[in-house]
Amino acid sequence: MSKKINIIGAGLVGSLLSIYLAKRGYKIDLFERRPDMRTANISAGKSINLALSDRGWKGLEGVGIADEIKKIAIPMYARAIHHKDGSTVHQPYGKDNQAIYSVSRAEINMRLMDLAEQQENVNIHFNERCTSIDRKSLTAEFINDETKKVKTAQSDLLFGSDGAFAASRLNMQLTSDRFEYNQHYISAGYKELIIPSGPNGEFLLEKNALHIWPRGSFMMIALPNMDGNFTCTLFFPFEGEKSFASIKTREQVQNFFEEEFTDAVPLMPTLLDDYMNNPVSSLVTVKCFPWTFDNKIGLIGDAAHAIVPFFGQGMNCGFEDCVVLNDLIEKHKEDWTKIFDEYQTLRKPDGDAIADLAVANFIEMRDKTADPKFLLQKKIEARFNGKYPEKWIPLYSMVTYSPHIRYSTALKEGQKQEAIMQKIMAMPDIDKKWDSIEIENEMLKYL
Amino acid sequence: MSKKINIIGAGLVGSLLSIYLAKRGYKIDLFERRPDMRTANISAGKSINLALSDRGWKGLEGVGIADEIKKIAIPMYARAIHHKDGSTVHQPYGKDNQAIYSVSRAEINMRLMDLAEQQENVNIHFNERCTSIDRKSLTAEFINDETKKVKTAQSDLLFGSDGAFAASRLNMQLTSDRFEYNQHYISAGYKELIIPSGPNGEFLLEKNALHIWPRGSFMMIALPNMDGNFTCTLFFPFEGEKSFASIKTREQVQNFFEEEFTDAVPLMPTLLDDYMNNPVSSLVTVKCFPWTFDNKIGLIGDAAHAIVPFFGQGMNCGFEDCVVLNDLIEKHKEDWTKIFDEYQTLRKPDGDAIADLAVANFIEMRDKTADPKFLLQKKIEARFNGKYPEKWIPLYSMVTYSPHIRYSTALKEGQKQEAIMQKIMAMPDIDKKWDSIEIENEMLKYL
Known part of the structure; x- marks a missing residue:
């Protein structure tokens, strides 16, 4: 009889993981806190656009779905640096045709859910908020936020892929002795803004580039979307002379943007409304250990290692987790004691490394690219x-x-x-x- | 009308804090998760004996109760270093009559509860486990572990003094954006053992010393108790050649202690039973920030800064927190916005410093004292x-x-x-x- 695996969180990593495990014959139930974003009109959670790169593609190729995702991805071959005087400079990202790919988090998440459900042994359950995990019986408890009903689900193995603020990880933290845990917020937050497409749906900045307005202690970036828009993200200190705390009124916003992002302002007709209405989000790094428990519970993706977005590696790292895990299942022939042991030993230093690289790259992007x-x-x-x-x-x-x-x-x-x-x-x-x-x-x- | 303050946790710091605040006229309700240890026969929680020193005495003197506590404290004027060959060397702790004082955690906690209850505006409620805090109304919810009844308590201010694994702090962590949090376990744990008094109740080692058997990667210490016993604590790595993982059978324990703690073994008649039966406890450092929330909630003692015991400063630091807070109440004339702001700004670097000093002192004690x-x-x-x-x-x-x-x-x-x-x-x-x-x-x- 094939083993039953419950996965908490049907985000990017949980959905991809379910496909990997389903293809190995496991029976998968995927529990997602939010409603089904393919039918409900909700956001996929806080997010800048994502930059898919080779580690991510490798993860998608491993289960043969890279071509599907390529349909919704826009290659970016260079950084386009926008200076304060309005001039622009190109910095290629690599050699030849090397590129990173702009994808909308919601789009890719929905495609991955579709692809997961095409596996006959994957079921996704929505609105199911995990409230606790009984480690002895490996039974997870959920409250359905729509029906308010409580249900439990038992399994042979369990994965927590429920993100930076994972309920699964919190449960392990509260029930484990000697759990190492660190959450650290950088002193900048972010706000999303928009450069809409032109009158004929055309891109108003160069389509195949990641646009950066580096300004020392802060920066704005813009990534292309399939519909001709650019999602702009202002990374800005919470406090200080130029910060979310100091730039608050419509007049301050107007003056600040005209001063700092001269060439962008004419392309942002809804700037003032967007700035006043959109929330400021914070940026956290989470490091923890262990990542596996009782030889039957594993943390993966942001639940194990949440990182800041400045190297564009959060999703890519999570997809690579799936590849590493899949290789270990192959290597250890389904011996999950060995799989989990090597997974966390091998992968923890890499999670720590990309976390530190991502923080360091903020300085490179906002400051040194100019x-x-x-x-x-x-x-x-x-x-x-x-x-x-x-x-x-x-x-x-x-x-x-x-x-x-x-x-x-x-x-x-x-x-x-x-x-x-x-x-x-x-x-x-x-x-x-x-x-x-x-x-x-x-x-x-x-x- | 005087303000009402709820305090979560009637341990050492919560009890002392209640006296400080009561003497200023506040009405205090103190909620303690455990039963009343003065009537129930329970432990005061995991603990080595505690070493009370000048910061702690100053905290007790501030409310005039130092003399009461001195009655249950044994001065230790020196380290007595026990070498592997059985020889002993004295290292005075300071000049002249400078000493640190051995107290039993349970004893001092019970005295502090008595002294708190002597204040007419302090009430202690036992068996009340805090399950959540509603920050808007400042209402704490408790489950009584004896009656299984749920109750709530509203107040004007609230303090969390509920220790290293504080429910109050967890609540703030889960409801605060940008909460900095770090918990780190050192690679050694500890086990308590005993050197009982002699046939006539006499001390079998020198009474007025803190005894240390430093052995490089591990150590044993012994502190005197009022009844002639010594509480011994073995600080020992969890893993490795000489560790809790490797020394497991009665025979291994006997051989190990005879080899390492030659002079102590004859004084430890229950060594083998104690080693086999007593638990191994872990040692955590917790750092977090902020320590205050919404200008009406404060963390204090281990709840704000749990440290390892090797500088003997955990309790002393917590008592000093009370002194600092009391001075700030005086300075800012009951303006709690200012009090809380300066309390955490001033005190956080000191909490971090003693945390780091405590970890460093483990190396000094176990290794360098020899x-x-x-x-x-x-x-x-x-x-x-x-x-x-x-x-x-x-x-x-x-x-x-x-x-x-x-x-x-x-x-x-x-x-x-x-x-x-x-x-x-x-x-x-x-x-x-x-x-x-x-x-x-x-x-x-x-x-």
């Missing part, structure tokens, strides 16, 4: 990578385009590279001789 | 302190005997001192010229 010295450094690295692709893969490429490189390895290599580049950038006249054989040999020496 | 080089360093510091008491107060004395020095200041000063002592200890022939004028001048130079 810094000529930083841009020169990236040019030197790209040139060196072109000549010695085996010796030097830039950090961004390791994280974004190299699923064969672990996040933890990328973090370590990136730190080594940064130490080398500090020395290179300190050399006299580096701006003149940056593409010289001398610099190249110097870098080879340090490696 | 190291001749460390002992020489302490001798040099003590000598210098004797000659220049204004210029150099050893870290242990700052923390333990100097309530006028903030924990955060002690931590910073201690780090400076340690950097200086590293240089001093690296000088050639330091063991020969440690008490020379040359060393003294060298230290003066660095200061």
